[in-house]
Amino acid sequence: MLGTAAGGGFPQWNCACALCDLSRRNPVRCTPRLQLQAVVSSGGRNVLLNAGPDLRVQIESTPKLQPQPERGRRNTPVDGIVLTSADLDQVLGLLLMREFQPLRVYATPLVHRVLTANSFFRMMERVPQQLTWITMLPNEPFELLPGVQCTALPMSDELPHYAKSFAEGAEPGQAVVGLVLASSEKKIVYTPAVGEVTDSLYQEYATADVIAVDGTFWSNDELQRAQPGTPLARQIGHVPISGEDGMMASMAGLEKPRRVFVHLNNTNPILDRESGERSAVLAGGWEIAEDGCLL
Numbered sequence: 210m211l212g213t214a215a216g217g218g219f220p221q222w223n224c225a226c227a228l229c230d231l232s233r234r235n236p237v238r239c240t241p242r243l244q245l246q247a248v249v250s251s252g253g254r255n256v257l258l259n260a261g262p263d264l265r266v267q268i269e270s271t272p273k274l275q276p277q278p279e280r281g282r283r284n285t286p287v288d289g290i291v292l293t294s295a296d297l298d299q300v301l302g303l304l305l306m307r308e309f310q311p312l313r314v315y316a317t318p319l320v321h322r323v324l325t326a327n328s329f330f331r332m333m334e335r336v337p338q339q340l341t342w343i344t345m346l347p348n349e350p351f352e353l354l355p356g357v358q359c360t361a362l363p364m365s366d367e368l369p370h371y372a373k374s375f376a377e378g379a380e381p382g383q384a385v386v387g388l389v390l391a392s393s394e395k396k397i398v399y400t401p402a403v404g405e406v407t408d409s410l411y412q413e414y415a416t417a418d419v420i421a422v423d424g425t426f427w428s429n430d431e432l433q434r435a436q437p438g439t440p441l442a443r444q445i446g447h448v449p450i451s452g453e454d455g456m457m458a459s460m461a462g463l464e465k466p467r468r469v470f471v472h473l474n475n476t477n478p479i480l481d482r483e484s485g486e487r488s489a490v491l492a493g494g495w496e497i498a499e500d501g502c503l504l
């Protein structure tokens with residue numbers, strides 16, 4: 210994990226809430242985080258899971274993602290990017306990678322259509338094979354890297370605000386997907402946005418070795434308490450961590466997987482190492498991902 214914060218990062222540039230403020234004053238107690246970014250590696254090759262706005266910094270702080278002089282002036286050990294949605298926080302980094310570097314981008318037909326309708330993305334198509342779009346269909350496994358199989362899981366039909374006009378005629382199960390990454394060693398389920406823990410998702414979790422789960426909000430009304438008039442967590446596609454039907458309660462019966470929360474919003478009290486909420490999460494057998502951690 211190269212970044213673990215939700216949109217805006219932590220602290221967020223225009224936020225003076227108690228947590229952002231604490232993070233600026235006491236970064237040991239309340240550690241700053243880059244925006245969500247993951248990378249899958251196998252045999253010296255790497256594929257990014259989404260491309261967030263902090264990507265350049267994340268590559269520069271991760272030697273295995275950097276170009277090597279012995280391979281010529283322009284090169285990258287990054288083969289491609291898997292997109293789990295068209296959310297700006299998951300795709301802005303693509304626009305930072307427009308230095309004529311050939312890359313593969315795996316996306317559902319719906320996400321592909323939304324992005325390529327935007328003229329910004331024409332900057333990614335200035336030379337042949339600059340971006341090679343590869344169709345990723347839900348529930349159809351494909352080889353992402355040598356020895357690593359990837360399967361997209363349909364998560365939600367909710368398109369980002371800027372792309373609402375694509376809702377009509379949109380293929381179901383393609384707006385937001387989760388990813389199952391499987392090798393001979395382990396199965397990881399990567400789901401940074403979970404609007405509902407369905408039976409089929411629960412089954413995926415139950416058979417995984419590691420699950421990376423939406424930890425955006427601690428409580429359903431967290432945003433409203435910070436700023437009246439804002440939506441509930443569930444209204445914007447995130448099951449909160451706490452509560453009778455929250456993430457922890459609905460997954461209390463899981464035995465096998467390591468359970469890790471990712472995609473933490475700057476309002477989430479588990480960001481504070483001294484909070485009771487954080488203690489409750491850890492006591493419940495969950496981990497809280499840190500930038501740089503390994504799943």
Ligand SMILES: [Zn+2]
Nearest residue numbers: 224226229475
């Ligand atoms: Zn804040």
